[in-house]
Amino acid sequence: MRELTFTAAAHEGLAEEMASDPTIFVVGEGIGRRGGNFNTTTGLYDLYGPERLRDTPICERGFVGLCVGAAMTGTRPVVDFMFIDFILDAMGELINQAAKMQYMSSGRLKMPLVLRGCIGVGGASATHHSGSYASIFVHLPGFRVVIPTTPYDAKGLLKTSIRSDDPVLFLEHKSLLNTKGPVPEGEYTVPFGQASVCRQGTDVTVVAIALMVKKTLEVCEQLVQEGISVEVIDPRTVAPLDIDTIIESVHKTGRLLIVDETFAPCAIGAEVAAQVMDRAFDDLDAPVRRLNGVQTPVPYSAPLEAAVVPQPPAIAQAIRDVVAE
Amino acid sequence: MRELTFTAAAHEGLAEEMASDPTIFVVGEGIGRRGGNFNTTTGLYDLYGPERLRDTPICERGFVGLCVGAAMTGTRPVVDFMFIDFILDAMGELINQAAKMQYMSSGRLKMPLVLRGCIGVGGASATHHSGSYASIFVHLPGFRVVIPTTPYDAKGLLKTSIRSDDPVLFLEHKSLLNTKGPVPEGEYTVPFGQASVCRQGTDVTVVAIALMVKKTLEVCEQLVQEGISVEVIDPRTVAPLDIDTIIESVHKTGRLLIVDETFAPCAIGAEVAAQVMDRAFDDLDAPVRRLNGVQTPVPYSAPLEAAVVPQPPAIAQAIRDVVAE
Amino acid sequence: MKSKATGQKSVAQATNTRLDRRTSLALYRQMLVIRRCEEQLARSYQAGFIPGACHTYIGQEAVATGVCAHLRPDDAVFSTHRGHGHALAKGVSVRRVIAELFGKATGCSAGRGGSMHLFAPEVGMMGTSGIVAPCILQATGAGYSFKLLKTDRVGVAFFGDGAVNNGAFHEGLNMAAVWELPTLFVCENNMYATEVPFASATRNQDVASRAAVYGLPGVAVDGNDVIAVYKAAGEAISRARAGGGPTLIECKTYRTRPHAEGMRDAGYRTVEEIEAWKARDPIPHFRAHVMATGMASEDECDQIDAEVKTLIEDGLQFAMDSPWPDPATALDHVYSTGK
Amino acid sequence: MKSKATGQKSVAQATNTRLDRRTSLALYRQMLVIRRCEEQLARSYQAGFIPGACHTYIGQEAVATGVCAHLRPDDAVFSTHRGHGHALAKGVSVRRVIAELFGKATGCSAGRGGSMHLFAPEVGMMGTSGIVAPCILQATGAGYSFKLLKTDRVGVAFFGDGAVNNGAFHEGLNMAAVWELPTLFVCENNMYATEVPFASATRNQDVASRAAVYGLPGVAVDGNDVIAVYKAAGEAISRARAGGGPTLIECKTYRTRPHAEGMRDAGYRTVEEIEAWKARDPIPHFRAHVMATGMASEDECDQIDAEVKTLIEDGLQFAMDSPWPDPATALDHVYSTGK
Ligand SMILES: Cc1ncc(C[n+]2csc(CCOP(=O)(O)OP(=O)(O)O)c2C)c(N)n1
Ligand SMILES: Cc1ncc(C[n+]2csc(CCOP(=O)(O)OP(=O)(O)O)c2C)c(N)n1
Numbered sequence A, B: 001m002r003e004l005t006f007t008a009a010a011h012e013g014l015a016e017e018m019a020s021d022p023t024i025f026v027v028g029e030g031i032g033r034r035g036g037n038f039n040t041t042t043g044l045y046d047l048y049g050p051e052r053l054r055d056t057p058i059c060e061r062g063f064v065g066l067c068v069g070a071a072m073t074g075t076r077p078v079v080d081f082m083f084i085d086f087i088l089d090a091m092g093e094l095i096n097q098a099a100k101m102q103y104m105s106s107g108r109l110k111m112p113l114v115l116r117g118c119i120g121v122g123g124a125s126a127t128h129h130s131g132s133y134a135s136i137f138v139h140l141p142g143f144r145v146v147i148p149t150t151p152y153d154a155k156g157l158l159k160t161s162i163r164s165d166d167p168v169l170f171l172e173h174k175s176l177l178n179t180k181g182p183v184p185e186g187e188y189t190v191p192f193g194q195a196s197v198c199r200q201g202t203d204v205t206v207v208a209i210a211l212m213v214k215k216t217l218e219v220c221e222q223l224v225q226e227g228i229s230v231e232v233i234d235p236r237t238v239a240p241l242d243i244d245t246i247i248e249s250v251h252k253t254g255r256l257l258i259v260d261e262t263f264a265p266c267a268i269g270a271e272v273a274a275q276v277m278d279r280a281f282d283d284l285d286a287p288v289r290r291l292n293g294v295q296t297p298v299p300y301s302a303p304l305e306a307a308v309v310p311q312p313p314a315i316a317q318a319i320r321d322v323v324a325e
Numbered sequence C, D: 001m002k003s004k005a006t007g008q009k010s011v012a013q014a015t016n017t018r019l020d021r022r023t024s025l026a027l028y029r030q031m032l033v034i035r036r037c038e039e040q041l042a043r044s045y046q047a048g049f050i051p052g053a054c055h056t057y058i059g060q061e062a063v064a065t066g067v068c069a070h071l072r073p074d075d076a077v078f079s080t081h082r083g084h085g086h087a088l089a090k091g092v093s094v095r096r097v098i099a100e101l102f103g104k105a106t107g108c109s110a111g112r113g114g115s116m117h118l119f120a121p122e123v124g125m126m127g128t129s130g131i132v133a134p135c136i137l138q139a140t141g142a143g144y145s146f147k148l149l150k151t152d153r154v155g156v157a158f159f160g161d162g163a164v165n166n167g168a169f170h171e172g173l174n175m176a177a178v179w180e181l182p183t184l185f186v187c188e189n190n191m192y193a194t195e196v197p198f199a200s201a202t203r204n205q206d207v208a209s210r211a212a213v214y215g216l217p218g219v220a221v222d223g224n225d226v227i228a229v230y231k232a233a234g235e236a237i238s239r240a241r242a243g244g245g246p247t248l249i250e251c252k253t254y255r256t257r258p259h260a261e262g263m264r265d266a267g268y269r270t271v272e273e274i275e276a277w278k279a280r281d282p283i284p285h286f287r288a289h290v291m292a293t294g295m296a297s298e299d300e301c302d303q304i305d306a307e308v309k310t311l312i313e314d315g316l317q318f319a320m321d322s323p324w325p326d327p328a329t330a331l332d333h334v335y336s337t338g339k
């Protein structure tokens, strides 16, 4: 099968959807002629022009609010934030408006709105360009939260996101953008709410989020050498969360670690831990453990940056610790 | 001891602090002459005038950003949001600016900023006036999150909040504002990070948040009749969270329920559950359970509104269920 | 670009303009429906039938009436916390508005919303909002859709003076202007945001003048003169439908009741001020105009008054008789897929 | 209120104004320090010593220089992603700026910030920001503090044309005007936000004209003319210190390098445009002026050039030699209490 980068796969997904549905438009800063800071829209401006590839002023609240109104009136906006950090000025429009319109109108309105942007710590991006914020949108009702980690999923899930009538956060870890993977030629989509078991194992289950999937997979061979068989699960969408797949795995392994580079308190790891305890308490041979980034703004300098997110040795050690209990 | 309402006690705390520190000022809509929609500032305008009791235009992002700059330059702003729902337009200023200034300046800047407002479901406030959002600020580094439930704590914690050099969310459940309780005449404060054991018990620990403390206490006598002895813990501040007190209690009871009217996923209950499992797995005789509001925007009509937050019968039942396991 | 001066001139013209009889009576009737419905809601509030907030539109009826008279059901209106009048003028029935404030299943939002969340997209009422200002952006977005879809539909935002100093105003008007969107921005400048005077919130109380900054036409009209509003809105909406882009209309008006039911009326404003504006009540003023111009006799007007009275009584009865929402439905429609 | 026209007149005056020798040489030196430091940073970026973003200020030096010449260490500057020049002009040493971009412990933010997060509150550099526009609000807040504390200190926001269409501009300027805060808003209009031309982001590219809307003076100056900037800023800052409230100064200027190092320079703009602005380089222009007016000889200017060269070399060496931050400190100072 041909190999594409994450970025190219997602681009193909967007391009296919835009070709088949003229009501889709993209807004963002530099997503027109420039093709997007992360090449999310390269070449599309030439095909569809400024109305469908709309360069905006720097007014995130404004253009998100605009897209909410557009989604209510028959079009399908995709907001390209570049860095997801820039979403914060638009929280009111998202939490109080986008997420509530379907409910308040008893389903008479739809909210086909995709909010995409890069997440994650890496490359000395520093504190204003390293955020994730997924857990906030998992906490609140009304959102879908998608975090693909492979090119295949990036394309398939972006297509599902664009076709969804719900507001969808589509979060792309910046350190995954250039990774390559197989992507079939033909049409396909990946559904929401289906975790992917990236690696089968028997001793311990690791639920990893975003870049941590890759980092976790990196240490599994080493752990096999040590006699530890790791099952790695990538939830792919964290809202809806495929808890069944996780519980099934824990039923087999009896041990669970959640690895997420974002802050621990009230985050996805806590939620998975609470749900697994709630539904599979008797399966647990050890307490569910979490490995998260440390609770601090993200610093710039390499030694500091490396210190605030889980690195492969720490992941390996956390897995050993869970298994040893 | 004299009895004051929650509102009067908090007002007294603010008034005392403003009297002793001329760098404190309050901003908000109608907090000047009007004295605040919830009487948070009654009478203070006459004492301190418009510079210290500043009626603002309706620009939450703007005046929060202003207060961030003020806090960096020698004054101590208190933002009175009226309803905390209105904080959402200011998320960028809070998450990317207020919460990061001390860190980015290696402690050379301080951020003495209080963000107060009413939270909670009740009184047909409907979906734009019923929010809480505490868990979001617990998730992110840099914030203190205070949720008092008694007049005594309201005063003592507001004073601590105003004196703190960190950004503090001070969240007042609207259904508690008129409740009365003892408040001593003299000066006192309540520290951050100390939970209050509101009721001693031996069979099960309930950690309750905001109004749920009151609702939980309401059912305890009935449960005693049934032979269930409930220990009720009010964390009072959820960041920092006094997990030690909770774990100590679980050590005794072996069972834990967290009752919180806000949404379950990635919320305080999940965090408490995960931490307790992490640190007291062997103390647990049953899985930690959560009782939360349902995952939906808050509807207006009484029968719907009542259906979306835990009511006393449901709390009692959840406690029975945990004990029965 | 139309200057503010031009806009004000169009007010003067407007009061001299004679509308046809049919239009005039429709405007009269619509204003009266809003007024009587609001009066009923105020009474029902006092009687305890309305559990949540209730912000009446009394005194401002000419604005919603004059604007919405030009709108079709497929045009999209986005409104505020003070939105009963907009909903009624856009075609939501009295029954469904009263039932909604009562929290009944038959309300336009099925009891989920109350006063501040009136939804009836089937007639282009895209929602009122408990949050000040998002309506400005959403109407801009409707304009975006309608342009992209190559229709002649328009998006309309109603908002108060309180929203003018909010960033959404700045961002929304700028985008609408630069992209020439078919959007109408209707500012109801009633001089107060709750109890805070507009004069203390900004040094520039001339809202219409702000349009020029963004490069769109700004017009100030007497918001208590339904003809003036009708005229200005008509021009702006025709222009928008024809691809001529957005317009800001500032309607200078006044709410003669408290900010919300149960709140105080004066203290922050003088009784004289309130009385002076009551004397400029848009409804009797227009009724007199209709009769003076011979468009309708007093009897005909009385006849309309009686019909409206019946309509409100019917609406009230309907709301009273309607069932409560079923708590089992509380979780429905959070997502498009139902789950 | 000063009109835009007045503002433009003051540009004309400014170029005729003779500054004293001391001031002139200080301005020349400051601009050159920024230029040479930026050139060094660009080289260091290419050599791989700067791991993160690097937005140079090359071409815009006259703005930070002309404004900050009037500021005291206790005045507060709030800046943007393109903030090296502001930091240097406000008194942060070349050593600490280069070290910060290198991510060293000796950097002004101890290696925590990099290019977009330069903090040195001890000299009134209250931070640059990776997010566009909050600086406007924070400078307004500094003005609020300084007024409440009854000092004559001022808050200054530097921001680009890209921030002008953001709600923070609207909300900040409105509050500063209505409360008469001692705040200076300096817009560096370099005609592009990344690759998006200002002309496509708004129909009104005349930033200074927007001040009138809020009721504060707005002045447009040639941002490549350090005397013009110096003059306009001087007036505005004196007024602010004297209790006369805020001013908006629009400095029309240009960045002659790419938006950030490693990005493309043209494509979205023509080579001719870039060359035309390079011909208007503020530094040689002012050097010629200094010599033409007899304030300094060519030798004296060369002497300054040499000193600056040494200063940059010293800064580079310092950054090279400095230690990395200790990972064990990564969690310090999240809270005021240390924990
Ligand atoms: C973002 C936000 N902040 C504050 C409020 C509280 N609030 C409700 S109505 C109102 C005043 C609105 O004034 P205006 O826009 O002039 O409308 P009017 O009530 O005069 O019709 C305020 C401050 C709110 N609903 N939303
Ligand atoms: C809120 C926000 N949105 C988007 C960005 C990404 N971004 C960084 S710089 C920039 C352009 C800024 O243009 P301008 O304000 O004119 O400053 P200049 O770069 O021209 O100096 C953009 C869009 C950001 N940093 N913050």
Ligand SMILES: [Mg+2]
Pocket: C160, C161, C162, C188, C189, C190, C191, C192, C193, C194
């Ligand atoms: Mg008003």
Ligand SMILES: [Mg+2]
Pocket: D160, D161, D162, D188, D189, D190, D191, D192, D193, D194
């Ligand atoms: Mg620019």
